[in-house]
Amino acid sequence: MARAGLDTHTLVLAAAELADEYGMEAVTLAALAAKLGVRSPSLYNHINGLAGLRTLMAVYGLEQLYEVISEATEGLSGEAAVHAMSQAYIGFTRAHPGLYQTTLKAPEQGDTALEAAGGKILSLIIQVISAFGLDEEGNLHAVRGLRSILHGFSTLEHQGGFGMPLDLNVTLTRLINTYIAGIRCMGSDADSLK
Amino acid sequence: MARAGLDTHTLVLAAAELADEYGMEAVTLAALAAKLGVRSPSLYNHINGLAGLRTLMAVYGLEQLYEVISEATEGLSGEAAVHAMSQAYIGFTRAHPGLYQTTLKAPEQGDTALEAAGGKILSLIIQVISAFGLDEEGNLHAVRGLRSILHGFSTLEHQGGFGMPLDLNVTLTRLINTYIAGIRCMGSDADSLK
DNA sequence: CTTGCAAAACTAATATCATTAGTTTATATT
DNA sequence: AATATAAACTAATGATATTAGTTTTGCAAG
Numbered sequence: 177m178a179r180a181g182l183d184t185h186t187l188v189l190a191a192a193e194l195a196d197e198y199g200m201e202a203v204t205l206a207a208l209a210a211k212l213g214v215r216s217p218s219l220y221n222h223i224n225g226l227a228g229l230r231t232l233m234a235v236y237g238l239e240q241l242y243e244v245i246s247e248a249t250e251g252l253s254g255e256a257a258v259h260a261m262s263q264a265y266i267g268f269t270r271a272h273p274g275l276y277q278t279t280l281k282a283p284e285q286g287d288t289a290l291e292a293a294g295g296k297i298l299s300l301i302i303q304v305i306s307a308f309g310l311d312e313e314g315n316l317h318a319v320r321g322l323r324s325i326l327h328g329f330s331t332l333e334h335q336g337g338f339g340m341p342l343d344l345n346v347t348l349t350r351l352i353n354t355y356i357a358g359i360r361c362m363g364s365d366a367d368s369l370k
Numbered sequence: 371m372a373r374a375g376l377d378t379h380t381l382v383l384a385a386a387e388l389a390d391e392y393g394m395e396a397v398t399l400a401a402l403a404a405k406l407g408v409r410s411p412s413l414y415n416h417i418n419g420l421a422g423l424r425t426l427m428a429v430y431g432l433e434q435l436y437e438v439i440s441e442a443t444e445g446l447s448g449e450a451a452v453h454a455m456s457q458a459y460i461g462f463t464r465a466h467p468g469l470y471q472t473t474l475k476a477p478e479q480g481d482t483a484l485e486a487a488g489g490k491i492l493s494l495i496i497q498v499i500s501a502f503g504l505d506e507e508g509n510l511h512a513v514r515g516l517r518s519i520l521h522g523f524s525t526l527e528h529q530g531g532f533g534m535p536l537d538l539n540v541t542l543t544r545l546i547n548t549y550i551a552g553i554r555c556m557g558s559d560a561d562s563l564k
Numbered sequence: 565c566t567t568g569c570a571a572a573a574c575t576a577a578t579a580t581c582a583t584t585a586g587t588t589t590a591t592a593t594t
Numbered sequence: 595a596a597t598a599t600a601a602a603c604t605a606a607t608g609a610t611a612t613t614a615g616t617t618t619t620g621c622a623a624g
Contacts, residue, residue: 181601217585320536328521329514336476336477340510342507347514358550374572412573420611
């Protein structure tokens with residue numbers, strides 16, 4: 177029984193590969209153990225069961241997502257930053273559909289690592305959005321809007337929800353353009369129901 | 371062994387209740403059988419296993435969603451219709467989070483019932499969006515955009531992804547207003563990257 | 565009213581999971 | 595070199611879905 181030399185991070189990386197290649201439903205401890213050449217119970221030396229693994233994957237996914245979008249927006253601001261961030265975000269969800277899915281896990285009460293990873297992304301989006309000159313509350317609403325757009329687009333794209341034969345990149349670019357134009361045109365009376 | 375008198379629709383309804391009350395991960399054949407007072411294998415007389423049940427739930431969910439949004443938009447058009455549809459859509463996801471989740475299942479090749487149910491919703495949204503005077507392709511992109519917004523918002527709302535203490539209904543109204551304003555302001559040059 | 569049949573329920577069995585308990589052994593530390 | 599810690603293991607349990615085969619119900623045809 178030669179030691180396999182596993183550690184937590186190795187497990188998370190291997191699980192992320194499984195998730196991206198075969199989908200999250202294929203991420204079982206049995207499959208992960210097989211991939212790593214050990215027996216399932218051995219994994220418990222490094223992770224807190226399947227639930228713990230999923231949380232670690234979520235944190236890892238958020239960190240990776242942050243890396244990608246922060247690098248993409250470096251040195252940019254305004255519209256260019258929003259577009260760059262959006263492209264990077266969707267690029268990530270395309271490259272890592274399984275890992276991205278884990279990041280949507282609702283954080284348990286007091287899960288500081290997960291909250292921190294999510295918070296960094298939130299701060300970055302706020303910073304990008306704040307270039308449009310809304311008030312503080314307006315910024316927060318606009319950030320929620322952008323996140324909704326990006327998450328919604330990626331989900332529908334990934335599960336083939338867009339049946340129509342129409343270029344998806346064009347849809348994304350138009351969607352972001354439209355949203356930015358809306359922010360610009362509405363100014364501060366965004367609440368009014370017309 | 372008195373006959374329970376089950377049928378497919380009863381199973382789907384009961385499964386939807388489980389999904390909405392306890393989440394989709396709680397929808398197991400074991401739990402469903404217990405709720406209905408039979409043994410798990412008995413369910414196979416009415417459904418094609420768990421996978422078949424999920425497909426039926428997806429179709430049922432899409433039909434319910436269509437009912438809700440088509441009723442909400444009846445007699446309305448333009449902005450009012452978009453807002454009414456959005457409110458109805460989000461109202462449905464709030465009232466039936468579990469059932470809504472099943473509707474996101476990627477349709478298998480040749481799953482005509484699921485495709486039909488999705489198609490009706492798509493047609494309705496296209497009809498509402500077409501009031502804004504875009505060309506045919508523009509309409510389709512705009513529909514994708516609205517669906518992204520609504521799905522993204524509902525997902526993030528449901529799993530608590532909006533950490534900030536800010537009224538969610540305000541966010542939704544502003545988001546829709548912003549999107550509509552964007553469509554109005556951009557007109558047909560939505561593709562341009564600046 | 566009886567007979568028979570199809571369908572709906574059942575029991576029993578299998579395979580796959582996750583998880584826990586307890587054991588062995590490799591590696592690092594003293 | 596001795597020991598302790600931790601990483602791997604085996605064995606066992608309980609939940610799940612699913613299949614095969616059996617019983618029985620309820621209806622329908624004679």
